[in-house]
Amino acid sequence: MSNQLQSNAQIEPSLDGNAEISKGNLSNIRPVPRITIQAFSETEIVAQTLELTSKDRRMARAHVKVLMGGIPAAVDFYGSAPTPNLVIVESKLVGDELLASLGRLAEVCDPDTKVVVIGHVNDIFLYRELISNGVSDYLVAPVSMADLMTTISDIFVNPDNEPLGKIIAFMGAKGGVGSSTICHNVAWSISSKYKSEVVLADMDLAFGTANINLDQDPPQGIADAVYSTERMDDMLLDRLLAKCAEHLSLLAAPSTLDRTYDFHKDAFSGILEIAQRSSPVVVVDVPQQWTAWTQSVLTAADEVIITATPDLANLRNAKNILDKLAELRPNDQNTRLVLNQVGVPKKPEISVSDFIAPLEIEPSAVIPFEPTLFGTASNNGQMISEADANSPIVSHFDFLARLVTGKAELKVEKKSPLGFFSRLSRK
Numbered sequence: 001m002s003n004q005l006q007s008n009a010q011i012e013p014s015l016d017g018n019a020e021i022s023k024g025n026l027s028n029i030r031p032v033p034r035i036t037i038q039a040f041s042e043t044e045i046v047a048q049t050l051e052l053t054s055k056d057r058r059m060a061r062a063h064v065k066v067l068m069g070g071i072p073a074a075v076d077f078y079g080s081a082p083t084p085n086l087v088i089v090e091s092k093l094v095g096d097e098l099l100a101s102l103g104r105l106a107e108v109c110d111p112d113t114k115v116v117v118i119g120h121v122n123d124i125f126l127y128r129e130l131i132s133n134g135v136s137d138y139l140v141a142p143v144s145m146a147d148l149m150t151t152i153s154d155i156f157v158n159p160d161n162e163p164l165g166k167i168i169a170f171m172g173a174k175g176g177v178g179s180s181t182i183c184h185n186v187a188w189s190i191s192s193k194y195k196s197e198v199v200l201a202d203m204d205l206a207f208g209t210a211n212i213n214l215d216q217d218p219p220q221g222i223a224d225a226v227y228s229t230e231r232m233d234d235m236l237l238d239r240l241l242a243k244c245a246e247h248l249s250l251l252a253a254p255s256t257l258d259r260t261y262d263f264h265k266d267a268f269s270g271i272l273e274i275a276q277r278s279s280p281v282v283v284v285d286v287p288q289q290w291t292a293w294t295q296s297v298l299t300a301a302d303e304v305i306i307t308a309t310p311d312l313a314n315l316r317n318a319k320n321i322l323d324k325l326a327e328l329r330p331n332d333q334n335t336r337l338v339l340n341q342v343g344v345p346k347k348p349e350i351s352v353s354d355f356i357a358p359l360e361i362e363p364s365a366v367i368p369f370e371p372t373l374f375g376t377a378s379n380n381g382q383m384i385s386e387a388d389a390n391s392p393i394v395s396h397f398d399f400l401a402r403l404v405t406g407k408a409e410l411k412v413e414k415k416s417p418l419g420f421f422s423r424l425s426r427k
């Protein structure tokens with residue numbers, strides 16, 4: 001709220017030429033990361049300010065959608081749609097009516113979604129009540145473009161805050177088990193179904209397949225990032241990313257043998273940190289190797305997914321990897337197991353129940369062997385859902401996407417939200 005008092009108003013005519021839109025002081029505002037923002041305004045002037053703000057260069061990485069209808073429209077919308085990183089709602093309500101209305105919104109919001117309210121009364125008690133209930137900021141209309149951008153940037157760019165993004169790492173228990181295929185398809189699902197911005201980093205520099213599977217051939221990618229760590233920042237990362245889909249960007253492997261790829265333990269930590277500050281989801285395809293740097297990437301990840309096929313060598317390796325990760329990540333219980341290529345004709349296999357018994361872990365997905373579908377998709381540079389949207393395999397990737405982004409557990413959490421407005425919505 002205080003930022004608004006400092007706004008050094010420059011007035012822009014509104015899009016329809018009636019009301020006036022204030023720019024405010026736009027200097028010193030940092031670019032906003034790769035987040036999704038949806039706004040539900042009640043007045044035309046606020047909607048237009050949001051629209052103009054979304055076109056500013058500092059917002060170029062963000063995806064912004066501006067809708068009308070205020071909080072009731074947002075409640076309606078999120079009853080059946082995933083919530084973005086930030087929801088901005090305008091409301092003319094005050095006091096208990098506003099709190100009750102936000103309580104209804106909290107019931108349909110993911111716990112990690114941030115909420116900013118644009119109100120019409122300058123009331124410090126209301127402001128405090130909203131902030132103590134988990135609302136990230138309360139702005140008083142009319143807002144300037146600078147007010148909006150400062151608020152967004154304070155929430156998502158502040159270096160004192162936790163990094164925005166979650167690192168989700170995939171590795172096979174053995175070579176060729178399908179870990180990369182699953183990694184790319186889950187990244188695709190998070191970005192296309194759940195509309196979250198994803199950076200996919202292919203760390204298999206010599207043999208990576210993300211470029212083939214996503215039908216991309218960028219001239220630059222992860223090799224440029226890892227060999228220019230001292231110059232690495234969010235601008236350079238932007239230049240190295242290849243855009244694969246509306247919400248999916250790839251840090252591609254060179255997939256050439258022009259040099260050897262021996263990295264020190266922390267070679268990728270700077271890149272991951274920058275990616276994590278600029279994108280809410282960073283999916284990492286880790287090659288099947290046990291080196292100082294692969295161990296360090298897996299240890300740093302928020303989620304680790306190990307893919308195995310049902311034979312003895314995979315079982316032995318999966319057991320060793322899961323045990324080692326439990327030791328390296330004693331406070332994270334979330335290493336996941338995916339069984340893949342189950343049911344290869346004529347191949348003797350360990351049954352799913354016998355495979356998981358010694359591992360003491362429920363598989364997050366059991367994916368059948370489907371050579372025609374997987375072969376067609378990879379030869380055409382397609383994701384599985386592009387090759388056959390109706391295949392039941394697609395639902396495994398969608399489920400894994402929900403699981404690793406925390407949305408699968410959300411169904412339970414939504415009944416008793418832990419994040420924004422938890423106290424009120426429980427009343």
Ligand SMILES: Nc1ncnc2c1ncn2[C@@H]1O[C@H](COP(=O)(O)OP(=O)(O)OP(=O)(O)O)[C@@H](O)[C@H]1O
Nearest residue numbers: 172175176177178179180181341368369370371374
């Ligand atoms: N469920 C499946 N059914 C049939 N084929 C599959 C299945 N999953 C993956 N494949 C195929 O298996 C091959 C190996 O997959 P992928 O490259 O993803 O494995 P990987 O574990 O990443 O291997 P690498 O160790 O080389 O990195 C690919 O041709 C892929 O299309």
Ligand SMILES: [Mg+2]
Nearest residue numbers: 179180204287
């Ligand atoms: Mg691979």
